[in-house]
Amino acid sequence: MKHFLDIHQTDPADLRSIIDNAATMKSSRLGRPRGAPDDEQPLKDHMVALIFEKPSTRTRVSFDVGVRQMGGQTMVLSGADMQLGHGETIADTARVLSRYVDLIMIRTFEEATLLEMAEYASVPVINGLTNRTHPCQIMADIMTFEEHSGPIKGKKVVWSGDGNNVFASFAHAAKAFDFELVFTGPQTLDPEAALNGLYTTERDPNKAVEGADLVVTDTWVSMHDPQSARERRHNQLRGYQVNDALMAKAKPDALFMHCLPAHRDDEVTSSVMDGPSSVIFDEAENRLHAQKSVMRWCLGK
Ligand code: CP
Ligand code: NVA
Numbered sequence: 609m610k611h612f613l614d615i616h617q618t619d620p621a622d623l624r625s626i627i628d629n630a631a632t633m634k635s636s637r638l639g640r641p642r643g644a645p646d647d648e649q650p651l652k653d654h655m656v657a658l659i660f661e662k663p664s665t666r667t668r669v670s671f672d673v674g675v676r677q678m679g680g681q682t683m684v685l686s687g688a689d690m691q692l693g694h695g696e697t698i699a700d701t702a703r704v705l706s707r708y709v710d711l712i713m714i715r716t717f718e719e720a721t722l723l724e725m726a727e728y729a730s731v732p733v734i735n736g737l738t739n740r741t742h743p744c745q746i747m748a749d750i751m752t753f754e755e756h757s758g759p760i761k762g763k764k765v766v767w768s769g770d771g772n773n774v775f776a777s778f779a780h781a782a783k784a785f786d787f788e789l790v791f792t793g794p795q796t797l798d799p800e801a802a803l804n805g806l807y808t809t810e811r812d813p814n815k816a817v818e819g820a821d822l823v824v825t826d827t828w829v830s831m832h833d834p835q836s837a838r839e840r841r842h843n844q845l846r847g848y849q850v851n852d853a854l855m856a857k858a859k860p861d862a863l864f865m866h867c868l869p870a871h872r873d874d875e876v877t878s879s880v881m882d883g884p885s886s887v888i889f890d891e892a893e894n895r896l897h898a899q900k901s902v903m904r905w906c907l908g909k
Pocket of ligand 2 (some may be wrong): 737772832
């Protein structure tokens with residue numbers, strides 16, 4: 609069973625071919641209407657369940673459109689509306705869904721939910737974000753970096769802000785794709801200890817971004833964080849905002865990325881988001897292409 613649960617649980621050679629295939633699939637659709645079918649229909653006769661226990665714009669729409677372009681059908685399910693949210697076990701839900709659908713994508717809170725779904729499903733399961741990781745996002749990010757700046761191997765990526773779930777997948781990717789990753793943020797929001805050894809830390813953001821090929825940030829308050837932490841986090845993270853002054857210290861051709869949704873003028877200024885270094889909307893688009901390639905890999909198509 610080829611689940612796509614995390615970057616570090618997927619063979620680096622497979623990750624490489626998923627990204628290369630995504631680029632090929634993207635170029636084969638150039639200029640076509642979004643709803644036009646791909647030339648190849650690898651998901652013909654396939655049904656895909658997209659389960660969301662948290663809000664989503666990009667993940668929801670890009671998976672849905674991607675499945676349809678490849679000839680499959682989708683059902684988008686809210687966790688709260690399923691029996692899953694009312695006491696049915698994850699294992700039983702996984703066994704039941706496996707009788708109806710060919711592939712499951714789930715966005716959930718606890719990583720344990722994803723892992724239990726994968727253990728008991730007899731169809732592939734894809735991680736659409738948990739509190740700990742967001743692997744589909746980072747596949748799109750690597751694809752986007754390479755489109756603009758060539759191979760990511762050996763390049764310097766700097767993450768400024770909260771050491772969160774998106775950072776964790778960047779850390780896994782740093783090992784798989786062999787790039788340097790620097791974390792800059794307050795000690796109180798350091799990444800989890802399990803990621804130690806995959807990145808280095810520089811508390812001073814101005815020093816951290818020196819020589820950077822890519823600067824990345826994300827929201828200061830994630831969906832799983834208590835809203836009561838908002839003010840404290842803003843105070844802790846204010847010095848790590850990505851703004852023009854910070855970008856000016858990176859390499860002249862450095863890119864800026866953010867998985868979105870962004871809080872303009874909190875973690876990043878609008879001038880950077882809308883400026884020449886920003887590739888945020890290419891990143892968002894590439895969720896579609898990267899995930900189509902992930903689904904094909906999962907299904908062996
Ligand atoms: N980046 C991302 O996963 O966005 P959504 O929460 O809108 O899916
Ligand atoms: N870190 C963010 C990413 C959203 C796509 C969150 O988990 O809310």
